[in-house]
Amino acid sequence: MATFAMGAMITACSDWDDHYDAGSAVSGSATSTIWQNIESNNNLSQFAALVKKAGYDAVLNTTQTYTVWAPLNGTFDYEALSSLGNDKLVKEFVQNHIARSNFPATGTLNERIFMLNEKVIDFEGAGSYTIGGIEVAQPNVSSLNGVIHTTNGKVDFLSNIFESLEPGEFAIDSISNYFHAYDVLRLSESKSIQGPVVNGQITYLDSVFDDYNYLTENLYATHISREDSNYTMIVPTNTAWNKAMAAIAPYYNYVDSFTFIETPSTTTSQQNPVPVKIDAAQLRDSVTHFMLARGLFYNNNLYDNGKIQQLKDGQSLVVDSLVTTGYDVLFSEDAANLFRGTTHLKKSNGDFFVTGDSLYTHPWLFWNPLIKVEAELSQYQASSQNGTLTSTFISSGRQNPDVPGVVSNRGYVDVQPATNVSNPIVTFYLPNVRSTTYRIYGVFVPANITNTYITEVKPHLVEVGIGYNNADGSVPRRPDVLGSNFSNDPTKVDTVYFGEFTFPIAYFGTGNYYPYLRVTSRLTSGNRDNYDNHLRIDCLLLVPKELDEYVKEHPDYKYQSDAFSSLFF
Numbered sequence: 001m002a003t004f005a006m007g008a009m010i011t012a013c014s015d016w017d018d019h020y021d022a023g024s025a026v027s028g029s030a031t032s033t034i035w036q037n038i039e040s041n042n043n044l045s046q047f048a049a050l051v052k053k054a055g056y057d058a059v060l061n062t063t064q065t066y067t068v069w070a071p072l073n074g075t076f077d078y079e080a081l082s083s084l085g086n087d088k089l090v091k092e093f094v095q096n097h098i099a100r101s102n103f104p105a106t107g108t109l110n111e112r113i114f115m116l117n118e119k120v121i122d123f124e125g126a127g128s129y130t131i132g133g134i135e136v137a138q139p140n141v142s143s144l145n146g147v148i149h150t151t152n153g154k155v156d157f158l159s160n161i162f163e164s165l166e167p168g169e170f171a172i173d174s175i176s177n178y179f180h181a182y183d184v185l186r187l188s189e190s191k192s193i194q195g196p197v198v199n200g201q202i203t204y205l206d207s208v209f210d211d212y213n214y215l216t217e218n219l220y221a222t223h224i225s226r227e228d229s230n231y232t233m234i235v236p237t238n239t240a241w242n243k244a245m246a247a248i249a250p251y252y253n254y255v256d257s258f259t260f261i262e263t264p265s266t267t268t269s270q271q272n273p274v275p276v277k278i279d280a281a282q283l284r285d286s287v288t289h290f291m292l293a294r295g296l297f298y299n300n301n302l303y304d305n306g307k308i309q310q311l312k313d314g315q316s317l318v319v320d321s322l323v324t325t326g327y328d329v330l331f332s333e334d335a336a337n338l339f340r341g342t343t344h345l346k347k348s349n350g351d352f353f354v355t356g357d358s359l360y361t362h363p364w365l366f367w368n369p370l371i372k373v374e375a376e377l378s379q380y381q382a383s384s385q386n387g388t389l390t391s392t393f394i395s396s397g398r399q400n401p402d403v404p405g406v407v408s409n410r411g412y413v414d415v416q417p418a419t420n421v422s423n424p425i426v427t428f429y430l431p432n433v434r435s436t437t438y439r440i441y442g443v444f445v446p447a448n449i450t451n452t453y454i455t456e457v458k459p460h461l462v463e464v465g466i467g468y469n470n471a472d473g474s475v476p477r478r479p480d481v482l483g484s485n486f487s488n489d490p491t492k493v494d495t496v497y498f499g500e501f502t503f504p505i506a507y508f509g510t511g512n513y514y515p516y517l518r519v520t521s522r523l524t525s526g527n528r529d530n531y532d533n534h535l536r537i538d539c540l541l542l543v544p545k546e547l548d549e550y551v552k553e554h555p556d557y558k559y560q561s562d563a564f565s566s567l568f569f
Contacts (some may be wrong), residue, residue, distance in 0.1 A: 026070075026150050028141035034068055037143050044070050044150070046078040047097075054086060054094040066146040067103040067113075069131045069155060073249035076154040080116035089116050092157040102146050105129045105139035117225045121155060131155055158348035161233050162213070162225035170343075170354045172240040176291055176548050183217035218290070220325040221297040224349070231325075231350040232298040233310045234338060240355040241292070247366045248288045252506045253435035254280035258473030260513040264382050264427045275477065276513050285507050294360075295338075297325040300350055309351055313344050329560035334365055362558070364547040368434050371542040373517075376411035380429050382516050387535070390414040398450050405493025408539045412445045415535035420526070424520040424535055427467075429514040429541060437508040437545040439534025440464075440498045442519065443489040443538035457490040458532035461522045462497045468515040469502040479518055489532070493538060500545065 028037040028045060035057050038048050047070045048564060051057055060066060081093055095117035108126040115121055122130040129136040132155040141148035165180070167173045195203040216222050223229035236244060260274040298305045305324045311317050322335040330338065341356035364370060373380050376391040393411040417424045442464070448454035465479035482499035505512055517540060521533040548560060549556055 001142075004028055026072075026138055026148070027140050028143055028148060030142040031144055033061045033145050034066055034143040034148060034415050037066070037141060037148060038070060042258045043072050044295045046076075047071055047338075047485045050081055050089065051080070051094055053082070054090045056090070056094050056098070059303075060098070060145075063145055065100065065102050066100065067099045068148045069134075069136070069151050070148055070152045071097070071134075072156045075152050078410060080527045081154075093154065095443055096121075096155055096157050104147055105136060105149060105450055105527045117157075118254055119158065119229050122326065128521060154432070158346065160225060160227060160349040161347050161352060162216070162233055164347055164352050170235070171238045172235055172241075172354065173239045175236055177295075178214055178293070179213065182213050184214065185211050215293070218251070219293060219446070220327075224297070227349050229349045231353055232300055232302040232305065233350070234296045234342065234359070236296075236359045237351060237355055238293070239357040240359045243357070244292050244359045245288060247363065248291055249284070250412070251363070251368045251434040251436050252284050252287050252291075252508070253277065253471075253504070254284050254472040254510070255469075255471070255505050256280045258469045258513075259503060261467055261516065262469050262476060262515045264479075264518065266385060268426060274513075276510065277512055288367075294326055294565070295324055295328060295361060295366040296328075297321055299325055311339060311351075313342075328366065330365060331558040332364065332561070335558060337361065362547070362550070363546050368436055368544050368546075368560070370440075370544065370547060371430065371432055373406065373428055373430060374411065374538040375428060375537040375539050375541075376415040380431065381413065382427040382429045383561045384415065385425040386418050386422040387425065387426070388416045388418070390416065392536075395407065396449060398452055400448050400452050402452065403446055403449055403492060406442065407445060407449065407493055412449075412536055412538040415537070417521070417533045420533075421523075423523055423533060425518060425520045426535065426537070427516050427518045428540060429516050430507075430540070431514055431544065432508045433503050433506065433515055434508055435503055437500060437502040438542040439500050439545055440466075440517070441495050441541040441543065442481065442486070442498055443495050443541070444490075446490040446534040446539050447532065447534065447536065448492070449536070451495045458530065459490045460533075460535055461527065462486050462535070463520040463529040465520070466501050468503055468514065469503075469505050473505065479516075484522060490532070495541070497535045 012556065018507070026349070032040070035051075038051065038060070039057075044276050051060065059230045067145045074492065096115055096119060098116045099113045100116070103111060103123060105125070109124050109129060111123040112120050113123045113131075115342055123131050124506060125136070127141060129149070129151070131151060132423065134155050135152045136149045137152045138150040165172070165176045195201070207228070211225070212526040213225070216224055221231065226229050256276065256279070257277045260276050262272040262274050267270055286502045286540070298308060300306050300411065301310055303321065304319050305322055306321045308317065308322070317339050318332070318335045319335050320332060322330045324330070337360040339353060340360045341358070342353040345354065352517045375381075376393065381389055391411060394407055395410070399407065413426070415426050444460060447457045463484040467479040468484060469475060480501070482501065486498060487495050488494040488496050503515060519535065519537065520533060523531055523533045547559070551559065
């Protein structure tokens, strides 16, 4: 086998007579280390000087097996590399040309090589070879502890996505500062050497710490610093960042103290007000920054996201949908807009898109989304009077086929009146409300939703009110009434528009503190024969005003929330 391998290498070397200048030939001894062979060749003196400056002459002089791709003198900018700091020289040049183990150039190659800096670089060819697209001038210089391949140039160092979050060619200081504020060193238990247990705690004889970033963890994009991952990041310039922050801020108008009504009722004495105190400035800063960042990351290996990698500058992205690492879905129009005016840069673990002066995204995609309150979920049922609440679920296939429409989440709340003449009242918490204007809808379910034998169904007649906080955090004396005569179409699962309302303060991120919406049956002795006081409510929809207007102006627009199936189609 040794004879066969040597013959293959001799044949491969002989095939190279036409591929390199004899004056650039490098000699080697199989009884000398890689470092000794590099140091003894004048054509590698520049590479040798940089390796020695970096302290890697000792590394290549050990019994550990390495493969080195050594650029010949004059094929790279030696002076520029000499001026680098040692850390940068090691990572971006020296380690970028060395790999552990032996990788000879023989036959047909299509190898992905992990370099010492953990970059993955392609080593490929058949008869003639390249490493990272750079021509191998002379392959297979045998050494005692591995092999040397000389090259006509240095291998380009590609930063990964996280390493690229540094100001330089592009003005991205704002996003860089934001992300790096969450950098930490975290103990790697697997890499550290354990010592004795002292007072019940594990100690370490040798502690190894890894760089870590808690922000990328919260964005489900932890692996943007790993070389074996494949991500896309959209990177706002400082101008785009500042514009976006200015656009987001009004949705998060917090106050330091406000009153939460824990058990809303129709009488003030039964409301049980709870005082709430927060650090409004800190929460606003944290939330607005996070909301900007949440739509910037995409895993290229999932869904249709892989098509991003083929996008060229100036092209429009054509894709059915994209999915962020936080599982927000952007359909074709929004996906294409996100890449408008961007500059595409390839990175070692994916793709980097730097914006122009604007980040093209609608506010409802990330920082002001539609809010859907599933009425059947107990955590949103604040209180009830004059009736009994029952959460009812419809299993697949049980919906009456004669009733058109979709019951959201396959469930609704059934509000049984206490008596035939009672007007039940049910109040729902409204989670994650922002300080903005919503158009509010309620979705009602007819009495025959599962029973085909019910032949007569009646509509509801209801009053709707909103309980909220004023701009100073106080609670109005009585809930605002949106309207008193809302009625639904009982022949279908029907969406009813209640009206428009602007919340003065934001509640998102404050904890389980919410404003509320109250639905009251309005039957009287004069209309009881025409309406049904047995309420059946599927869900409530708080649609940002700008989204509501946009959808009605663009009927083909597709948005991620399934609430639109009952709202607009």
